[in-house]
Amino acid sequence: MAQVIEVKVPDIGDFKNIEVIEILVKPGDQIKVDDPIISLESDKATMEIPSSAAGTVKEIKLKTGDKVSEGSLILLLEASATVAAPAAAAPVAEKPAPAKSDKPAAVSAPAPVAAAVAPVIKEIEIKVPDIGGFKSVEVIDVLVKVGDVVKLESPLLSLESDKATMDIPSPYAGTIKKVLVKTGDKISEGKPIAIIDALIGGTPAPAPQTPAAAPAAPAKTETKPAPRVEPATGGSARIHESSDYRSSGLAHASPAIRKFARELGVPLDRVRGSGRKGRITREDVTAFTRAVMSGEQASGTSSKIVSLFESPVVDFAKFGPVETLALTRLNKLGSQHLHRSWVTIPHVTQFDEADITEMEAYRVSNKAEAEKQGTKLTPLTFLIKAVVYALKKHPRFNSSLAPNGEELFMKKYFNIGIAVNTDQGLVVPVVKDADKKNLYELAKELAALAQKARDKKLPPSDMQGGCFTISSLGHISGTAFTPIVNAPEVAILGVSKSSMKPVYINGKFEPRLMLPLSLSYDHRVIDGVAGAEFTKTLAEILSNIKELAS
Ligand code: COA
Numbered sequence: 219m220a221q222v223i224e225v226k227v228p229d230i231g232d233f234k235n236i237e238v239i240e241i242l243v244k245p246g247d248q249i250k251v252d253d254p255i256i257s258l259e260s261d262k263a264t265m266e267i268p269s270s271a272a273g274t275v276k277e278i279k280l281k282t283g284d285k286v287s288e289g290s291l292i293l294l295l296e297a298s299a300t301v302a303a304p305a306a307a308a309p310v311a312e313k314p315a316p317a318k319s320d321k322p323a324a325v326s327a328p329a330p331v332a333a334a335v336a337p338v339i340k341e342i343e344i345k346v347p348d349i350g351g352f353k354s355v356e357v358i359d360v361l362v363k364v365g366d367v368v369k370l371e372s373p374l375l376s377l378e379s380d381k382a383t384m385d386i387p388s389p390y391a392g393t394i395k396k397v398l399v400k401t402g403d404k405i406s407e408g409k410p411i412a413i414i415d416a417l418i419g420g421t422p423a424p425a426p427q428t429p430a431a432a433p434a435a436p437a438k439t440e441t442k443p444a445p446r447v448e449p450a451t452g453g454s455a456r457i458h459e460s461s462d463y464r465s466s467g468l469a470h471a472s473p474a475i476r477k478f479a480r481e482l483g484v485p486l487d488r489v490r491g492s493g494r495k496g497r498i499t500r501e502d503v504t505a506f507t508r509a510v511m512s513g514e515q516a517s518g519t520s521s522k523i524v525s526l527f528e529s530p531v532v533d534f535a536k537f538g539p540v541e542t543l544a545l546t547r548l549n550k551l552g553s554q555h556l557h558r559s560w561v562t563i564p565h566v567t568q569f570d571e572a573d574i575t576e577m578e579a580y581r582v583s584n585k586a587e588a589e590k591q592g593t594k595l596t597p598l599t600f601l602i603k604a605v606v607y608a609l610k611k612h613p614r615f616n617s618s619l620a621p622n623g624e625e626l627f628m629k630k631y632f633n634i635g636i637a638v639n640t641d642q643g644l645v646v647p648v649v650k651d652a653d654k655k656n657l658y659e660l661a662k663e664l665a666a667l668a669q670k671a672r673d674k675k676l677p678p679s680d681m682q683g684g685c686f687t688i689s690s691l692g693h694i695s696g697t698a699f700t701p702i703v704n705a706p707e708v709a710i711l712g713v714s715k716s717s718m719k720p721v722y723i724n725g726k727f728e729p730r731l732m733l734p735l736s737l738s739y740d741h742r743v744i745d746g747v748a749g750a751e752f753t754k755t756l757a758e759i760l761s762n763i764k765e766l767a768s
Pocket of ligand 1: 597598637638639640644665668689692693713
């Protein structure tokens with residue numbers, strides 16, 4: 219029979235009749251000792267009251283606006299017989315904290331003291347947590363397999379709705395025993411994802427309803443980890459790593475809400491607070507997440523601007539027969555991403571030509587060697603090398619602009635994205651650490667990524683972390699084009715078809731193989747001189763095969 223514990227306001231110094239400004243838990247929540255349960259605010263300080271016991275919240279005994287003092291009843295907690303109710307932790311204050319005392323927990327039920335717990339392994343079924351009410355969301359990547367040892371919060375799955383992608387993190391550290399979903403499955407809240415042999419007690423794993431002395435037999439436990447949500451960006455799901463999701467630190471929110479927002483990947487500086495004095499509440503954070511997931515919350519400015527220019531609805535059937543073609547998910551994601559980049563980035567495109575006569579001779583003469591190594595040296599392989607060289611010489615091209623427009627994040631790694639057209643739409647797989655690979659290694663990786671893209675087998679991890687993108691139409695036709703920057707990168711190189719041209723060298727025209735280059739860049743970050751210098755560097759290195767092949 220479950221034991222019911224009354225959790226009361228502990229000693230909060232000399233403070234009396236303090237207003238409850240937020241209730242951080244709800245009936246049914248499983249909480250641990252020290253989890254914050256309410257926020258109080260006096261005119262001097264804001265403080266969070268941590269739970270003095272672990273268990274399931276049965277009933278909340280107060281509401282926001284109530285005034286409380288030491289001993290006021292906060293909630294009833296249902297604990298299993300073995301759950302300990304140790305001494306109350308001190309409240310966490312954001313501003314100068316009230317004086318603490320050494321008084322014991324304000325818990326009325328008998329409080330057996332928790333013994334030191336040796337780490338135990340428990341078999342636990344991990345389920346899909348609350349994902350903002352979304353149903354039947356597609357699993358686009360299963361990131362673990364049986365036998366994998368995962369850390370707390372390691373991503374287990376990637377899900378993708380029409381509007382957003384999200385990772386489901388592991389609520390436990392441990393070893394994956396069984397994987398219960400596969401790529402392509404449609405899942406909703408509560409669906410079992412995996413069975414884990416979770417390490418409980420000796421590691422920082424959360425322990426909902428974890429008894430002080432764990433049973434020897436495996437126990438099934440439901441979990442509610444928080445998903446991480448990010449707006450879909452057409453294959454460039456880098457938002458976690460980029461500054462988009464960095465909070466300015468100015469938002470008015472309690473430590474618990476900050477932690478909650480961090481777990482969800484929500485930037486607090488973009489959340490409007492509905493609480494007292496604009497304070498951000500838990501509901502505000504979940505509402506923001508829901509809005510991102512449903513596409514209502516696009517990238518700020520662009521969505522507003524775009525809505526000003528909504529296309530008129532035209533009945534084309536009035537003029538002749540029409541067939542309606544549904545766009546693929548990739549088409550839709552790609553078009554949103556490109557549109558956002560086009561609207562938010564002031565583009566300039568710089569054109570140049572590179573003399574690749576020697577490069578092409580080298581490529582042809584090394585065909586046999588490439589075949590021996592099981593690959594094919596394509597022009598793109600050399601272009602990746604050349605781009606890395608130019609990025610090292612012009613580091614501003616290897617940066618991203620902070621959303622507030624006040625800082626540049628200068629990257630010290632060289633990951634090159636390659637635009638690949640597939641029958642589902644455009645994707646941009648990324649060749650990681652291109653500076654550490656030779657021509658043959660680059661060629662092999664490029665071919666493998668392009669093949670995976672066409673087979674629809676590219677996991678999100680292969681499309682993340684790009685620094686600079688190359689889009690080549692050289693195998694088709696054209697003399698130049700104006701590619702759209704793949705935000706949050708700041709530049710992209712378009713490559714058109716090479717052709718023999720007469721070039722005036724040392725007093726006479728010579729036939730040379732010339733490669734057209736079109737460099738689009740973000741003019742907020744790169745000025746015209748830098749743009750011209752970058753393509754000049756590219757043209758020089760592309761015509762210097764010794765350096766290129768080294
Ligand atoms: N000028 C003239 N010819 C070119 C060229 C250029 N800039 N780029 C490629 N070619 C030629 C190649 O030399 C090759 O001819 P070959 O077989 O006689 O050597 C032919 O076009 C096909 O090239 P490809 O194998 O596609 O090489 P690549 O380096 O352009 O691309 C991959 C390599 C792996 C990315 C490729 O498989 C691929 O997917 N290409 C398509 C990329 C794409 O979708 N671009 C659209 C972007 S929106």
